[in-house]
Amino acid sequence: MTxxxxxxxxxxxxxxxxxxxxDQIVEGCTxxxxxxxxxxxxxxxxxxxxxxxxxxxxxxLVVTGxxxxxxxxxxxxxxxxxxxxxxxxxxxEALALGARCLVLVVGGLPKDAAGRPVSKDLAGARAMVRDGxxxxxxxxxxxxxxxxxxPLHPMYAADRACINTLAQANDVCDELAPEDxxxxxxxxxxxHVWWDPHLAREIxxxxxxxxxxxxxxxxxxxxxxxxxxxxGMMGDxxxxxxxxxxxxEAAGYRGFHEVEIFSTRWWKTDPDVVLDTCxxxxxxxx
Amino acid sequence: MTxxxxxxxxxxxxxxxxxxxxDQIVEGCTxxxxxxxxxxxxxxxxxxxxxxxxxxxxxxLVVTGxxxxxxxxxxxxxxxxxxxxxxxxxxxEALALGARCLVLVVGGLPKDAAGRPVSKDLAGARAMVRDGxxxxxxxxxxxxxxxxxxPLHPMYAADRACINTLAQANDVCDELAPEDxxxxxxxxxxxHVWWDPHLAREIxxxxxxxxxxxxxxxxxxxxxxxxxxxxGMMGDxxxxxxxxxxxxEAAGYRGFHEVEIFSTRWWKTDPDVVLDTCxxxxxxxx
Numbered sequence: 262m263t264x265x266x267x268x269x270x271x272x273x274x275x276x277x278x279x280x281x282x283x284d285q286i287v288e289g290c291t292x293x294x295x296x297x298x299x300x301x302x303x304x305x306x307x308x309x310x311x312x313x314x315x316x317x318x319x320x321x322l323v324v325t326g327x328x329x330x331x332x333x334x335x336x337x338x339x340x341x342x343x344x345x346x347x348x349x350x351x352x353x354e355a356l357a358l359g360a361r362c363l364v365l366v367v368g369g370l371p372k373d374a375a376g377r378p379v380s381k382d383l384a385g386a387r388a389m390v391r392d393g394x395x396x397x398x399x400x401x402x403x404x405x406x407x408x409x410x411x412p413l414h415p416m417y418a419a420d421r422a423c424i425n426t427l428a429q430a431n432d433v434c435d436e437l438a439p440e441d442x443x444x445x446x447x448x449x450x451x452x453h454v455w456w457d458p459h460l461a462r463e464i465x466x467x468x469x470x471x472x473x474x475x476x477x478x479x480x481x482x483x484x485x486x487x488x489x490x491x492x493g494m495m496g497d498x499x500x501x502x503x504x505x506x507x508x509x510e511a512a513g514y515r516g517f518h519e520v521e522i523f524s525t526r527w528w529k530t531d532p533d534v535v536l537d538t539c540x541x542x543x544x545x546x547x
Numbered sequence: 548m549t550x551x552x553x554x555x556x557x558x559x560x561x562x563x564x565x566x567x568x569x570d571q572i573v574e575g576c577t578x579x580x581x582x583x584x585x586x587x588x589x590x591x592x593x594x595x596x597x598x599x600x601x602x603x604x605x606x607x608l609v610v611t612g613x614x615x616x617x618x619x620x621x622x623x624x625x626x627x628x629x630x631x632x633x634x635x636x637x638x639x640e641a642l643a644l645g646a647r648c649l650v651l652v653v654g655g656l657p658k659d660a661a662g663r664p665v666s667k668d669l670a671g672a673r674a675m676v677r678d679g680x681x682x683x684x685x686x687x688x689x690x691x692x693x694x695x696x697x698p699l700h701p702m703y704a705a706d707r708a709c710i711n712t713l714a715q716a717n718d719v720c721d722e723l724a725p726e727d728x729x730x731x732x733x734x735x736x737x738x739h740v741w742w743d744p745h746l747a748r749e750i751x752x753x754x755x756x757x758x759x760x761x762x763x764x765x766x767x768x769x770x771x772x773x774x775x776x777x778x779g780m781m782g783d784x785x786x787x788x789x790x791x792x793x794x795x796e797a798a799g800y801r802g803f804h805e806v807e808i809f810s811t812r813w814w815k816t817d818p819d820v821v822l823d824t825c826x827x828x829x830x831x832x833x
Binding site for chain 2: 370377378381382383387414415416418419420423425426429455456457458481483484485486488498499500501
């Protein structure tokens with residue numbers, strides 16, 4: 262297997278969100294030779310959309326994805342309209358940033374205002390997700406912003422995303438975008454899908470339909486002590502990262518490899534050490 | 548939908564393992580009108596196998612399952628032989644107890660002596676699991692002890708079980724026991740499989756081949772604060788329990804419904820309150 266291309270490393274800004282502002286992250290990427298960046302909406306909002314877009318351009322960074330749209334299920338029509346409007350704004354922002362795709366974390370069971378699930382109808386939530394993606398696609402496709410469905414680990418099915426396998430995401434793409442024009446695709450985040458016995462098959466399937474829009478890297482720690490913020494640095498866990506990258510490349514993926522680590526441990530580390538570690542681990546164990 | 552049959556409630560002894568001895572659990576079940584019990588090996592070993600079997604018989608309890616065999620993957624042949632021998636002892640114990648099945652938690656990646664994974668080869672671990680089940684089946688089938696593969700939630704793929712969907716378990720059954728004689732089947736634990744978009748289909752598939760050997764109940768809490776010991780009491784979470792029971796019954800399942808709750812919260816509660824709550828929630832929300 263060939264080594265990963267150092268020019269194709271990208272940094273998801275969540276990885277150092279506790280330590281650095283958007284501007285500092287952009288400068289940090291440049292300092293460490295990282296050519297791609299994937300910002301989150303809250304960080305961009307804080308720094309200013311236009312200012313961030315300009316900063317990213319000045320530094321010659323590729324915006325490998327914009328995080329994130331989605332969260333389609335809602336208790337009522339008003340809630341679904343609010344989600345629709347917010348998602349359209351996310352598409353607009355992604356366009357302003359020149360992002361390669363808008364990442365969709367599709368949402369779980371409908372929630373009340375306090376964030377508590379008010380339904381146990383998972384199939385119903387999945388139908389709302391399909392309908393929400395279909396509607397957003399009508400807005401995003403003519404605008405030229407690809408939508409990237411991110412299947413999330415089944416442990417997030419209730420509260421974050423009820424698309425939990427790559428097969429499910431591929432099925433939604435088959436249904437909503439059979440023309441394979443790149444307007445709708447998937448994100449392969451190793452953390453969410455590494456356990457899937459059909460991962461190789463489904464990556465090949467996505468690739469055959471030109472749907473591989475992004476590849477996110479981190480690692481699964483043993484033990485994992487927190488469901489949200491205990492993701493590992495590449496090499497510190499049990500995911501066979503080179504094998505998954507090989508499957509991606511065999512399926513035709515030529516895009517960036519984006520490090521996204523939610524970790525209270527790494528959020529407490531000097532961010533220059535974090536980025537240096539990302540660069541080395543990407544080179545050595547991915 | 549019909550109400551659940553109160554005579555088909557079973558208690559997995561892990562539910563009150565922090566408060567009660569085996570003897571106290573047997574007496575507690577009788578006191579609360581619970582007719583089934585599913586003991587764990589460590590608790591049985593502590594109380595004595597023969598004494599436990601006698602106690603359970605005296606109280607007229609049905610042993611709905613014995614927890615547990617499995618943990619097949621190992622770093623070397625000696626480790627796999629040790630697992631084989633231990634699993635055969637588990638079959639013998641299950642027979643002594645008159646258990647309806649031996650539950651198999653199949654194991655994850657091979658570990659070193661300290662319990663740390665020493666391999667990232669998940670496909671290899673799955674092959675070891677298949678081989679281990681095949682070998683154990685040769686011992687268990689003539690002895691008349693059904694083996695019940697329990698697919699575990701994907702968040703346990705690395706360290707507890709690399710069979711993570713019911714489809715995978717069904718595939719193993721297809722391969723190793725195509726004769727559908729009831730010697731090899733599956734456990735449907737709602738906690739592990741509730742998120743699965745193909746759950747209804749795979750329950751029907753298991754039922755069509757006479758493989759539904761047990762049904763475990765608890766609930767998925769939102770938020771879940773611990774990967775191991777934050778399972779919910781039925782009704783406190785988001786799992787649509789009546790729907791899953793309906794799928795089980797439509798697929799021909801007529802066995803017990805076993806409450807198995809790993810929960811630091813419930814382990815701190817008066818065990819008579821726990822059992823009373825189990826009985827009521829089983830009746831009202833399952």
